[in-house]
Amino acid sequence: MALQLDSYFKTVDSLSGDFIERLRKAVAIPSISAEDERRGDVVKMGMFLKGELEKLGAHMEARPLGKQPHKEHLELPPAIIGRYPAEKDTSKRTILVYGHYDVQPANLSDGWATEPFELSVDDKDRMYGRGSTDDKGPVLGWVNVIEAHQKAGIEFPVNLLMCFEGMEEYGSEGLDDFIIKEAAKGGFFEDADACCISDNYWLGTEKPCLTYGLRGCSYYSIEVSGPGQDLHSGVFGGTAQEPMTDLFSVMSSLVDRDGNILIPGIKELVAPVTTEEQSLYKDIAFTMDNLYESLGSKTSIFDDKENTLMRRWRFPSLSLHGVEGAFSAPGAKTVIPAKVTGKFSIRTVPNMEPEDVDKLVFKYVKDVFDRLKSKNTLNVFLQHSGKWWVASPNHWNFTAAAKATEHVWGIKPDLTREGGSIPVTLTFEQATGKNVLLLPMGSSTDAAHSINEKLDKSNYIQGIKTLGSYLHYVAEEPIKAA
Numbered sequence: 377m378a379l380q381l382d383s384y385f386k387t388v389d390s391l392s393g394d395f396i397e398r399l400r401k402a403v404a405i406p407s408i409s410a411e412d413e414r415r416g417d418v419v420k421m422g423m424f425l426k427g428e429l430e431k432l433g434a435h436m437e438a439r440p441l442g443k444q445p446h447k448e449h450l451e452l453p454p455a456i457i458g459r460y461p462a463e464k465d466t467s468k469r470t471i472l473v474y475g476h477y478d479v480q481p482a483n484l485s486d487g488w489a490t491e492p493f494e495l496s497v498d499d500k501d502r503m504y505g506r507g508s509t510d511d512k513g514p515v516l517g518w519v520n521v522i523e524a525h526q527k528a529g530i531e532f533p534v535n536l537l538m539c540f541e542g543m544e545e546y547g548s549e550g551l552d553d554f555i556i557k558e559a560a561k562g563g564f565f566e567d568a569d570a571c572c573i574s575d576n577y578w579l580g581t582e583k584p585c586l587t588y589g590l591r592g593c594s595y596y597s598i599e600v601s602g603p604g605q606d607l608h609s610g611v612f613g614g615t616a617q618e619p620m621t622d623l624f625s626v627m628s629s630l631v632d633r634d635g636n637i638l639i640p641g642i643k644e645l646v647a648p649v650t651t652e653e654q655s656l657y658k659d660i661a662f663t664m665d666n667l668y669e670s671l672g673s674k675t676s677i678f679d680d681k682e683n684t685l686m687r688r689w690r691f692p693s694l695s696l697h698g699v700e701g702a703f704s705a706p707g708a709k710t711v712i713p714a715k716v717t718g719k720f721s722i723r724t725v726p727n728m729e730p731e732d733v734d735k736l737v738f739k740y741v742k743d744v745f746d747r748l749k750s751k752n753t754l755n756v757f758l759q760h761s762g763k764w765w766v767a768s769p770n771h772w773n774f775t776a777a778a779k780a781t782e783h784v785w786g787i788k789p790d791l792t793r794e795g796g797s798i799p800v801t802l803t804f805e806q807a808t809g810k811n812v813l814l815l816p817m818g819s820s821t822d823a824a825h826s827i828n829e830k831l832d833k834s835n836y837i838q839g840i841k842t843l844g845s846y847l848h849y850v851a852e853e854p855i856k857a858a
């Protein structure tokens with residue numbers, strides 16, 4: 377295998393310019409799942425991906441997922457699924473990989489230094505562009521793995537099943553049922569022996585990691601309305617009860633400045649931390665400077681690594697995201713908005729059941745609003761929720777990834793959990809009954825979801841080597857360890 381991998385690595389290096397061009401084309405498609413008017417671009421991105429894989433001889437299908445819930449005028453973007461090689465080799469293992477081809481919203485006016493949908497490479501080989509790290513770079517990583525094997529003339533070590541979706545950043549609408557159906561007998565994913573997802577990040581910038589846990593995410597909106605239309609604050613200020621004033625009272629009662637969730641009962645849902653677990657944190661390669669670098673400031677809640685990591689991986693958090701309907705443009709418009717919708721989410725951890733969290737949230741928000749004795753009207757909704765996931769890293773799937781990572785990077789990876797959420801991870805695990813591994817490509821400074829998102833060229837190119845090597849090590853892992 378060593379000789380094959382050497383030749384594979386050389387080919388990846390020689391194709392690096394082509395791989396960056398492929399990423400450039402993908403970043404140029406603004407596949408923003410949260411913006412209805414961009415739905416055509418999301419579909420275009422899915423078709424681009426399908427086309428790239430078809431050119432390499434993969435069997436690909438674009439499977440419709442139906443209408444978007446609560447937005448029946450919109451078709452969900454298709455699940456792009458495929459198999460490589462097109463004909464299954466029954467003597468080889470089958471690995472199911474997942475990624476997403478949609479991205480978060482981005483506008484130059486948000487504060488980007490370069491156009492978000494034009495890949496821009498700086499003098500330190502940092503490749504800026506929306507989706508570069510989340511998740512177009514990693515998704516194209518699999519395409520590049522196939523191409524590099526072909527160009528190097530190396531036999532592909534496994535059967536690769538692919539599942540790429542276009543709604544991950546909007547709660548993976550429609551995908552759970554699809555995965556469950558296709559993982560069942562006779563379905564497209566029936567043969568999977570293990571799953572691999574590349575859609576998260578290293579903890580720092582130097583040391584790679586394998587990830588075995590994710591937080592869940594329950595996303596809520598609070599709608600407050602009163603007046604029949606927006607009002608002039610000079611004429612009506614002081615005479616009308618203002619929806620935004622009520623909304624701010626409610627939203628400011630959810631969490632304090634140190635990140636403590638103020639909703640009664642939430643803390644009690646969290647599994648107690650064991651002493652054994654507590655000792656894991658000190659050995660993780662992470663420093664407060666890693667955090668400050670990613671934050672771009674020193675405004676952390678804690679000053680120590682253990683508490684910081686535990687707050688990210690092991691405890692729930694509540695974040696306020698924004699207010700729809702509020703005046704947010706530059707200038708000084710003197711308006712009283714008639715209806716405002718506040719958005720917040722709770723990142724959940726073991727053993728929080730999403731339905732229990734919903735009940736506590738709804739009751740608390742309504743109680744706080746009732747205490748205001750406002751004449752306005754409040755409604756609170758769950759927008760979407762995905763459950764947390766924690767897996768066993770003692771599986772051949774993780775062993776193979778650890779060997780591949782060490783081979784490429786020359787260092788044993790850390791085993792980490794992730795503060796973010798990939799709700800379908802648990803679905804893949806439960807529907808296939810197989811182990812799921814998270815094998816990240818990007819690093820902590822990539823600024824996913826933020827302005828100036830980037831992927832370092834070295835993480836992209838070495839990441840393609842890691843993904844490819846992982847498939848070779850998977851092929852070698854003894855079956856008995858399954």
Ligand SMILES: C[C@H](N)C(=O)N[C@@H](Cc1c[nH]cn1)C(=O)O
Binds near residue numbers: 545546795796824
């Ligand atoms: C970790 C992954 N790359 C990601 O960004 N996931 C999103 C998923 C999500 C949840 N609600 C909406 N999108 C995240 O963690 O925010």
Ligand SMILES: [Zn+2]
Binds near residue numbers: 476511544575
């Ligand atoms: Zn992602």
Ligand SMILES: [Zn+2]
Binds near residue numbers: 825
């Ligand atoms: Zn994301």
